[in-house]
Amino acid sequence: MPGQLKEVRNRIRSVQSIQQITKAMKMVSAAKLRRAQDAILQMRPYAQKLQEMLQNIVSNSTGDSDMSLADQRPAEKVLLIVITSDRGLCGAYNMNLIKLAKQTIREKYQDQFNKGNVTMMPIGKKGYDHFTRHNFKVNKGYRDLFLNLSFEDVQKASAEVMKDFLDKQYDVVEIIYSQFKNAVTQIFQVERFLPIPKITPEPQVAGSHHSDEKKLKADFIFEPDEITLITELMPKILNTQFFKAMLDANASEHGARMSSMDKASDNADELLRSYRISYNRARQAAITTELTEIVSGAAALEG
Amino acid sequence: MQLEIYTPERKSFRGEVYGVRLPGIDGSFEVMEKHAPMVAALVPGQMKVLNDKTHFSFYNIKGGFIEVLNNQVTVLVEGAEPTSIEK
Numbered sequence: 001m002p003g004q005l006k007e008v009r010n011r012i013r014s015v016q017s018i019q020q021i022t023k024a025m026k027m028v029s030a031a032k033l034r035r036a037q038d039a040i041l042q043m044r045p046y047a048q049k050l051q052e053m054l055q056n057i058v059s060n061s062t063g064d065s066d067m068s069l070a071d072q073r074p075a076e077k078v079l080l081i082v083i084t085s086d087r088g089l090c091g092a093y094n095m096n097l098i099k100l101a102k103q104t105i106r107e108k109y110q111d112q113f114n115k116g117n118v119t120m121m122p123i124g125k126k127g128y129d130h131f132t133r134h135n136f137k138v139n140k141g142y143r144d145l146f147l148n149l150s151f152e153d154v155q156k157a158s159a160e161v162m163k164d165f166l167d168k169q170y171d172v173v174e175i176i177y178s179q180f181k182n183a184v185t186q187i188f189q190v191e192r193f194l195p196i197p198k199i200t201p202e203p204q205v206a207g208s209h210h211s212d213e214k215k216l217k218a219d220f221i222f223e224p225d226e227i228t229l230i231t232e233l234m235p236k237i238l239n240t241q242f243f244k245a246m247l248d249a250n251a252s253e254h255g256a257r258m259s260s261m262d263k264a265s266d267n268a269d270e271l272l273r274s275y276r277i278s279y280n281r282a283r284q285a286a287i288t289t290e291l292t293e294i295v296s297g298a299a300a301l302e303g
Numbered sequence: 304m305q306l307e308i309y310t311p312e313r314k315s316f317r318g319e320v321y322g323v324r325l326p327g328i329d330g331s332f333e334v335m336e337k338h339a340p341m342v343a344a345l346v347p348g349q350m351k352v353l354n355d356k357t358h359f360s361f362y363n364i365k366g367g368f369i370e371v372l373n374n375q376v377t378v379l380v381e382g383a384e385p386t387s388i389e390k
Contacts, residue, residue, distance in 0.1 A: 043311050046311050046315075049307075049309050049370075049377055049379055050368075053377070053379065056370070221339055221340065221341040221342075221343075222343075223327060223328075223329070223343035223344070224327070224328050224343075228328070228344065229368075232368075233344070
């Protein structure tokens, strides 16, 4: 009996120390999340406006300018940028991203994949490990971007991707990442990076988007001129888009870790409760047995 | 006309103004009420926001872009620091 008691006690202790770790990790993630969230929320309107501006120019341009970054080629060589995290213990976060990447391949690029023309560019160690282990074609250049998330480094990565696109090494580039919505919700999504999608004015639903329609048809003055403007604007926008995706992913990662660590702490609580019950039960059983022994011993002496 | 200033950091501005003077690639220019739709590239320099005909404020901006559409001016710069004095 005492042996069993000790075992349960040990188990309680180990669960307690695990819980301490998960609780601490939750706190750390919460703090990091706050910072990441601030960064992304401040970045977002800027990125969105830049995007709108680009789409205005692209859809208003006559098409003969230097639009090589919006060049639609038949998708033969595909680059998938998969943004995962460097560290684990964040629930299903990384798995969901990898799953989404595979699903994208299956649904959109199966033929290219069979020909070995789909390259993965994993950012974050988890995705890198997974794709190298499963023998995907991997471009390993920028997997360490998260170590020190700075606009400058991200800019280098996106510049290289743009260069590869212009050199026709890739025909389509897509980013797979999770958009940050709130601490518990991440929206896993695939976003087209290159070529820049050309927006075509869609038939508007009665009145509601009237201003959008006007926007598309507005006759813009370009200053100094269209070509300079576009060549200036495009890389900037793509950098921003890339950086935004990174910030989104970063915030999502911390959110995912926070909620999964929260859940882990809860589970530890539950586990502790059931262990405590069995501990108390074992203790009581030991006492009862001891008492019975004493009582029956005394009875034997008397008799 | 409505003016909005966006930067990657939050320090954005939004409000009704009389006009705004900006450093374009080809030189300084000013946007006033009912300007035609325009997209222009900006160089680092000073931006002058005219709240009305006599009151104005200055910002030091880094490079960026401006879009004018339907009396709505959107300034996208990589940084905008308010300054009190004109250079």
